[in-house]
Amino acid sequence: xxxxxxxxxxxxxxxxxxxxxxxxxxxxxxxxxxxxxxxxxxxxxxxxxxxxxxxxxxxxxxxxxxxxxxxxxxxxxxxxxxxxxxxxxxxxxxxxxxxxxxxxxxxxxxxxxxxxxxxxxxxxxxxxxxxxxxxxxxxxxxxxxxxxxxxxxxxxxxxxxxxxxxxxxxxxxxxxxxxxxxxxxxxxxxxxxxxxxxxxxxxxxxxxxxxxxxxxxxxxxxxxxxxxxxxxxxxxxxxxxxxxxxxxxxxxxxxxxxxxxxxxxxxxxxxxxxxxxxxxxxxxxxxxxxxxxxxxxxxxxxxxxxxxxxxxxxxxxxxxxxxxxxxxxxxxxxxxxxxxxxxx
Amino acid sequence: xxxxxxxxxxxxxxxxxxxxxxxxxxxxxxxxxxxxxxxxxxxxxxxxxxxxxxxxxxxxxxxxxxxxxxxxxxxxxxxxxxxxxxxxxxxxxxxxxxxxxxxxxxxxxxxxxxxxxxxxxxxxxxxxxxxxxxxxxxxxxxxxxxxxxxxxxxxxxxxxxxxxxxxxxxxxxxxxxxxxxxxxxxxxxxxxxxxxxxxxxxxxxxxxxxxxxxxxxxxxxxxxxxxxxxxxxxxxxxxxxxxxxxxxxxxxxxxxxxxxxxxxxxxxxxxxxxxxxxxxxxxxxxxxxxxxxxxxxxxxxxxxxxxxxxxxxxxxxxxxxxxxxxxxxxxxxxxxxxxxxxxxxxxxxxxxxxx
Numbered sequence: 001x002x003x004x005x006x007x008x009x010x011x012x013x014x015x016x017x018x019x020x021x022x023x024x025x026x027x028x029x030x031x032x033x034x035x036x037x038x039x040x041x042x043x044x045x046x047x048x049x050x051x052x053x054x055x056x057x058x059x060x061x062x063x064x065x066x067x068x069x070x071x072x073x074x075x076x077x078x079x080x081x082x083x084x085x086x087x088x089x090x091x092x093x094x095x096x097x098x099x100x101x102x103x104x105x106x107x108x109x110x111x112x113x114x115x116x117x118x119x120x121x122x123x124x125x126x127x128x129x130x131x132x133x134x135x136x137x138x139x140x141x142x143x144x145x146x147x148x149x150x151x152x153x154x155x156x157x158x159x160x161x162x163x164x165x166x167x168x169x170x171x172x173x174x175x176x177x178x179x180x181x182x183x184x185x186x187x188x189x190x191x192x193x194x195x196x197x198x199x200x201x202x203x204x205x206x207x208x209x210x211x212x213x214x215x216x217x218x219x220x221x222x223x224x225x226x227x228x229x230x231x232x233x234x235x236x237x238x239x240x241x242x243x244x245x246x247x248x249x250x251x252x253x254x255x256x257x258x259x260x261x262x263x264x265x266x267x268x269x270x271x272x273x274x275x276x277x278x279x280x281x282x283x284x285x286x287x288x289x290x291x292x293x294x295x296x297x298x299x300x301x302x303x304x305x306x307x308x309x310x311x312x313x314x315x316x317x318x319x320x321x322x323x324x325x326x327x328x329x330x331x332x333x334x335x336x337x338x339x340x341x342x343x344x
Numbered sequence: 345x346x347x348x349x350x351x352x353x354x355x356x357x358x359x360x361x362x363x364x365x366x367x368x369x370x371x372x373x374x375x376x377x378x379x380x381x382x383x384x385x386x387x388x389x390x391x392x393x394x395x396x397x398x399x400x401x402x403x404x405x406x407x408x409x410x411x412x413x414x415x416x417x418x419x420x421x422x423x424x425x426x427x428x429x430x431x432x433x434x435x436x437x438x439x440x441x442x443x444x445x446x447x448x449x450x451x452x453x454x455x456x457x458x459x460x461x462x463x464x465x466x467x468x469x470x471x472x473x474x475x476x477x478x479x480x481x482x483x484x485x486x487x488x489x490x491x492x493x494x495x496x497x498x499x500x501x502x503x504x505x506x507x508x509x510x511x512x513x514x515x516x517x518x519x520x521x522x523x524x525x526x527x528x529x530x531x532x533x534x535x536x537x538x539x540x541x542x543x544x545x546x547x548x549x550x551x552x553x554x555x556x557x558x559x560x561x562x563x564x565x566x567x568x569x570x571x572x573x574x575x576x577x578x579x580x581x582x583x584x585x586x587x588x589x590x591x592x593x594x595x596x597x598x599x600x601x602x603x604x605x606x607x608x609x610x611x612x613x614x615x616x617x618x619x620x621x622x623x624x625x626x627x628x629x630x631x632x633x634x635x636x637x638x639x640x641x642x643x644x645x646x647x648x649x650x651x652x653x654x655x656x657x658x659x660x661x662x663x664x665x666x667x668x669x670x671x672x673x674x675x676x677x678x679x680x681x682x683x684x685x686x687x688x689x690x691x692x693x694x695x696x697x698x699x
Contacts, residue, residue, distance in 0.1 A: 195459060254353070270688075272386075321699075326356040326562040328388020331699030 014109040019139025032114050033101070033135060036122040041098075041133035057158035059092035061085060065150045070117075072191035074202030075184065077150060078120030080279060083207045084230070085154040086128045090212050090282070091226045093162025096128055100153045101135040106145040117148065128207045130154070159213070161220025166244030168224035173312040174291035175249060176284040178211060178303040179204060180257035181234045185276025186265045199265045204280035211303040212282060215294055222290035227283045232335040235274040237283050238320045239334045246317050251310030251332070254325035275335045285312060350561030351387070359566040360392045366573050370396040372525065373572055374661050376404035376511060377532030378689025379560050385698035387562045393569065400524070400661040401694075403514050403617060404532060406479040407434045407687040408659050411613040413644035414507040415440045418476045420642045421505060422453040427640065430464045431476040432483075433457040434687040439680065441647050461490040464502065474636045475504040481538040484508040484625055485599035488606040491634055503636040506627055509612055511535050512543045513623035519551045521617075524661045528572035530565070531557040533587045540595025541585050552581040559587040606631055613644075615683065616659030655682035658691050665692040672696055 017024045034042050041050075065081040082099065089096040101121060105114065125132050132152075187203040189195070208228075216223060225245075229237035234256065242249045258273050266273050286294050291308050298306035320332040349355075375381065381401045384390060390399060403409045415438060422429040422445060429445070436446040436457060449455040456467055461483070464475050477487050487504060494502045511532060518524055531544055536557045547555050554575040558568035567586050575582060585591050603625070612624025627635045636642060649655065652670050657663035665671050665684065675681040677693055684690035688697070 322388075324386070324388040324562075326351055326353055326387050326389075327360070327392060328562075329391040330385065330388035331697075333697045333699075 012111050014105050014107055014111060014114070014139055016107050016139050016141065019105065019137060025137065028111075028137060029135070032111065032118050036118045037125065037132040039131045039133060041131065059089050059094035059156040059158055060153070061088040061092070062151065062153035063088060065152070066146065067188065068146060069191050070113075070147065072187045072203055073200075074187060075205035075279065076117070076120045077148070078117035079124045080205050081150040081152045082121050082124035082128065082130070082132075083205055083279065085152040086130060086207045086209060087228045087279075087282070089154045089156035090208055091164070091228055092156065092158060093164040093216055093220070093223070093226060094156030094158045095213060096130045096154055096156040096209060098155045099125065099130050099132045101132050102151040103135070103137045104145055104149040104151075105137060105139050106147055107139055107142040109147055114148070117150070124207070128209050159216045159220060162216045162223065163221070164223055164226045166225055166227065166241045169241050169245035169247055169249075169285040169312050170224065171247055171312050171314045172288055173224055173285045174288045174308050175238070175251060175310045175312065176286060176291065176295060176298070176306060176308050177234065177256065177281060178208065178284070178298055178306045179278070179281040180259045180262070180305055181229065181278050181281060182258060182262045182266065182273035182276035184279040185233065186262050186271075186273075188277075189269070189271075190265065195269060197265060197268055199261050201259070201261050201265060204278055206280035208280065208282050208303070211298050211301040214301050215284075215297050218297060219286070219290050219294050222287040222294065223284060224287070225283070225285035229278045229281055229283055231277050233273070233275040233277060234283065235272075235320065235332045236335045238332065241283070241285060242320050243318045245312070248313040248316050248318070249310060249320045250313055250323065251320070252323050255307055255309045257305045257307060274332060350559070350563040352563065355563050356392075356566060359563065359570055363397070363566065363570050363573060364394055366570075366577055368394055368397050368573055368576075371398070371527045371573060371576060373397070373399045373528045373530060373569065374402045374524070374526040375399060375530040375532070375558075376402040376515065377534065378405040378687070379534065380530060380532065380558070380565065381405065381691055381694045382689055383560045383562075383565060385694040387565075388698075389562060389565055392566070397569070397573070399530070399569070400526070400664070401658075401691040402518060402524075402661045403614060403659050404511075405659075405684070405687060405689045405691065406483065406509070407438060408655065408683045408690050409509060409514075409614045409616065410435070410438070410478045410507060410683065411615045412440050412647040412649065413613050414478065414505075416645040416647055417505045417507070417637065417642045418445060419443065419448065421474045421476070421636055421640055422448045422455055424640055426471045428454045428456060428467060428469050428471045428473050429476060430456050430458055430467065430473060432478065433459075434689075435476060435478060437680065437686045438683045439650065439686075461486040462493065464490060465493060465499070469501065471501065472639065473502045474640070475502070477504045477506045477508055480509055480511055480532075480535050481603070482534045484607065485538060485596075485602050488602040491606055491631065492602065494634070503634050503639050504627070505636045505642065506607065506625055507612070508607070508625035509614065510609065510623050510625065512539070512546075513620050514614060514617060515544070515547060517617055517620045517623070518660065519547065519553065526553065526661070527576055528554045528556070530568045530572070531555050533557060533559045533564070533590060536585075536587065536591045536595070538596050538599050541583065541591065541593045544583055548581045548583045554581045556584045557587050557591050559590065614659075616656035650681045653682040655684045655692070658684050665695040668692070
């Protein structure tokens with residue numbers, strides 16, 4: 001059922017009235033969102049939810065999602081806005097439970113596309129076993145937003161055995177990645193079609209709950225840090241961990257999984273895969289004695305490319321160094337500015 | 345380019361061992377290509393070489409060698425009303441006297457960034473579209489192609505500021521200057537793909553400096569280094585093409601024809617080196633209607649470098665970035681004071697990012 005105007009006309013485009021808080025707003029919420037997210041919390045009220053907690057450690061996170069184009073191979077904006085927040089909760093060592101979703105929608109945005117986004121979000125939420133329990137929509141005038149922006153927040157319960165933080169990484173620990181890096185960044189860049197390069201690269205966008213939760217339940221005390229290398233890529237994430245822990249990280253370039261198509265696109269465009277966003281990869285820092293067990297568990301639980309790529313050392317403090325695939329040594333710095341293709 | 349196998353750890357280890365076996369105590373090699381600068385740093389090649397073997401970067405970064413007076417032309421064009429300035433992205437942040445194209449754009453100037461010269465054609469515009477032409481023999485043929493298309497289509501509102509530069513005359517000037525004593529040259533693979541092997545002949549004939557044209561993968565670079573050191577050991581100075589999968593003796597002749605059709609060599613101002621005869625490209629008389637300098641009446645202005653900035657010496661290869669007191673203190677990729685820190689291909693940025 002599409003929302004209708006006060007005169008009963010069915011609408012297929014967002015107009016400013018959809019954001020005014022009146023009937024049209026409610027119709028939009030019900031017809032596009034609530035009907036899809038469907039749960040008891042949403043049925044009570046759309047813009048708040050009361051969740052019972054007692055004596056539990058909670059993780060709470062929020063993230064804004066914009067993507068241009070809104071659909072790239074392997075990833076839609078709707079799916080990303082759920083998986084991104086789910087993965088953020090996982091980095092706290094938490095089991096994701098409840099999400100909110102807020103939309104900033106540009107006047108003129110097709111409701112059919114909004115429905116598509118909501119459909120993607122609903123199926124993403126089911127896949128992650130989370131409920132979208134509250135949300136909001138605002139409509140802005142044409143030209144004031146690029147189609148639609150989505151903000152999701154999430155609450156999760158920290159697993160009893162989990163105690164993860166960037167500062168927990170300690171000398172001697174092993175560094176593990178759960179999949180090949182750079183896919184999302186390349187997929188988005190190629191989908192924009194600005195560079196005249198076509199390659200079959202699918203975004204890695206996916207939730208990591210089914211891989212990480214079993215690891216945390218089984219090996220929780222050995223897992224010191226969990227991070228998702230989204231913006232800024234693997235290099236930036238490793239630098240954050242090094243800075244927060246005051247330790248040094250050394251990785252082996254040759255061990256970091258990079259798909260040949262991603263590598264080829266990077267070579268052509270002058271990009272560095274270590275700085276490209278991932279949306280379905282996690283970095284784990286674990287006690288070295290648990291390294292092989294954790295890698296084995298991850299591989300069994302849907303992350304078959306999981307591999308140890310390096311270790312934490314005492315010095316140089318706060319820095320990341322890399323043994324290159326040809327055996328050279330160099331530093332791996334933070335992302336500077338924006339990852340842009342080479343000019344000449 | 346994608347060339348797997350050219351980073352094969354076994355091949356690399358073999359070359360590293362061969363280089364070590366030459367037992368060189370001291371040798372200074374120079375590369376003159378931004379992509380070489382990045383590749384050397386990115387793969388950590390220097391850490392694989394014997395202590396005494398150093399590789400310095402010469403004037404091979406197109407953004408870095410673009411002089412302040414060249415930039416002043418682009419600034420004037422951007423400030424002119426009715427003009428859309430089109431440039432490669434790296435030029436946007438180069439600071440001149442506290443201002444940059446990025447700053448001008450924030451003030452309202454119409455400046456567009458393109459990835460390929462012909463992208464300028466797809467900017468719908470009734471204004472004068474001015475392409476800021478910087479770069480070496482690798483970029484200038486693409487711009488010549490743009491001009492040809494513009495002429496064929498009868499596009500009347502496109503012109504260029506030609507600040508293109510040529511690599512061989514810059515090498516001559518460096519070698520004649522004698523300030524930078526290099527024992528061998530790693531010649532640029534991309535430029536050589538266009539110009540071929542012959543234009544470098546004078547380096548071995550007149551200056552007796554061994555030269556190797558090299559590709560960009562670790563095996564390419566280490567091969568070039570080994571061949572250069574071997575020639576030094578044997579007391580020879582030859583010109584070797586070690587990038588035959590891309591470079592032919594005569595180069596890309598179609599690109600050469602296109603360049604000669606539109607441009608002629610002219611004196612050009614290089615940052616760090618100064619004015620070098622016949623080292624730049626000017627539009628030929630027959631195509632002067634495409635010359636933004638004439639169309640808009642642009643006049644080059646001399647602007648001093650930022651106080652303390654030693655990019656000039658870095659570009660000549662006479663100073664390592666780490667020798668500049670501003671390096672990583674006042675001059676960083678986030679707030680660069682000189683061009684070598686602006687572009688990722690700049691020597692300072694490569695040292696900063698890859699240590």
